[in-house]
Amino acid sequence: MTFKEKYKKELGNISFSGSFEKDTALLLKNAAEGKENIMSKNRKPIKIAAVVAAAIMILSFSVSAVISLLSPSQVAEHFGEKELAVFFEESTHKVQTVTDGYYSACFLGMAPGKEMCVIDGTQINENRSYAVWALYRNDGTPMSILDGSPIQVIPVMKGYRPNALSAFGMSAHGTEKDGVLYFLCDYTDLEIFADKEVSLIVFEGTFPTPKILTNNEDGDVVYADGYKGIKGSFTLSLDKTKADSEAADKLLEALK
Amino acid sequence: MYSLTGVEYIEKAVKAHSESMLRAAYSILKSVPDAEDAVQEAFLKLIEKRPCFGDASHEKAWLLRVTLNISKNMLKASKKALSAQEDIPYEDKDSNVLPCVMALEEKYRTIIHLYYYEDYSIKEISSILNLPQATVGTRLSRGRKLLKSMLKGELDL
Structure with a gap:
């Protein structure tokens, strides 16, 4: 037998x-329910004036009801990311x-960032891109963070396999309002990659x-x-002056 | 309408990855109850952080990384220095491979574990542990030398 065996x-x-x-599994289910309560308690109060000024009004697909969504700044603030906001x-x-x-996914905005917010809570020293998107049911049935998200939003690039850009690590922090x-x-x-x-x-x-x-x-x-x-898909307005072929090629080389 | 609810995802992740995570945690903590605690804490991080993964292998790598970090922190906090023979309830008391690995310093033990138990490459280990590949290579080589000396060349590494 070898050492490995x-x-x-x-x-x-x-x-x-x-x-x-x-x-x-039971512990996690209970924690997820507890987490929902914690998030409700810790959610920062949003001033009505700010909501009126900054909220984005989206017309529901199936009915004439108007859905008022938070702005990406407000979502970032909720997670304590003041600089990102x-x-x-x-x-x-x-x-x-x-x-x-049945579902609507709404892309609210994207911003660059550096040394912020990360996969396992550890600050890392590299540039990242941050996006905010919302998910709701067209019939107005409330969604719960406990249910998880049935929908994912990932970056893709022509000429590369679908998970190429997400292979470098991505995370999402979710909340509900x-x-x-x-x-x-x-x-x-x-x-x-602009x-x-x-x-x-x-x-x-x-x-x-x-x-898929x-x-x-x-x-x-x-x-x-x-x-x-x-x-x-969501079209991105990336700043072409920030394109960096050398850095992009280096990252893509790591995929091979 | 959708393939996995949050609850289903949790159950699937626990079933898919517990085994690997428990063995990884045990390789650091050398204690079954401590390893179980570490793994449960890692899963709690999963639902807290809700990371998105490109594929299942990324999910596993993320969970292993978090498990190893939690285990190392627990080890530091408890300042345990168990004898390699003490907490190892395995059947074959005559064999000395596991005790030898457990006798290594944690920095070698972790890499030996990921390389030989999980079959990760040096590049993959470097990504999981957030260490330069050269460092992983050096520690793997050093760990092997120490094991060879303990095993007196009885087994091929």
Whole structure:
């Protein structure tokens, strides 16, 4: 037997609690419910004047009811990201909505950032791109953060596999207000790819698997045959002067 | 309408990754109850941070990274220095591979574990531990040398 085989066998013989998975799943479910209460308690009060001044009014797809959404600055503020909130105020990205008639995903804005907010709570020393998007039901049924998000929004680039840009690590912090879910997403720096065709694509599922997203002959990222979920993408207004081919090539080289 | 609710996702993640996370935590903490605590804390971070993953392997790598960080912090906090033989309830008492790995310093033990148990490459280990590849390579090499000396060349590493 090799060292590897012996080590695997001996470590594999260590017994953990038989009910560990069941107990852990229950603990997490309870924590998620507790988390919802904590988020409700910690949510910062939003001044009515600020809501009127900064809120974005979106017309619902199926009914004439108007949905008032938070601005990306407000969402960033909610997560305590004051500096990011300022960057979002200067964002020139257009608000865009994608719907399948049941859900609507609304892109609210994008901002660059550095040394902020990160995957596992540790500050890292690199540029990132931050986006805010909202998810709501067209019939007005409130959504709950406990349910998780059935929809994901990830950056994609023509000529590369669908998970290329998310392979460098991305995270999303979620919250809920008035039945609408908001996500502050942390992506790899997209501005270095500003001279390429980059967009944010919306899909239903957990991972961008080949059954959901694929590339066509021209290299465009498209939905796979048989995929039946929400479809659409958000156009990004990236600053082409910030494109950096060298940095982009270096990152993409790491994918090979 | 959608494939996974938050609750379903939690259950799926626990089922898919608990085994790896528990072994990784155990390799640092050398204690079953402590390893279970560390892994539960890692899953709590998952629902707190709600990261998005490009694919399932990223999800696993993220969970392992968090598990290892939590385990290291627990080890520092408790300042335990267990003998390698003490807490190891495995059947084959005659074998000395596991005790030898457990006798290594944590910085070598972690890399040996990720390389030999999880079959990660040096590049992947570097990404999980947020260390330069050269450092991972050096520590792997040093860990192997120490193990060879403890095992008196009995096994191929």
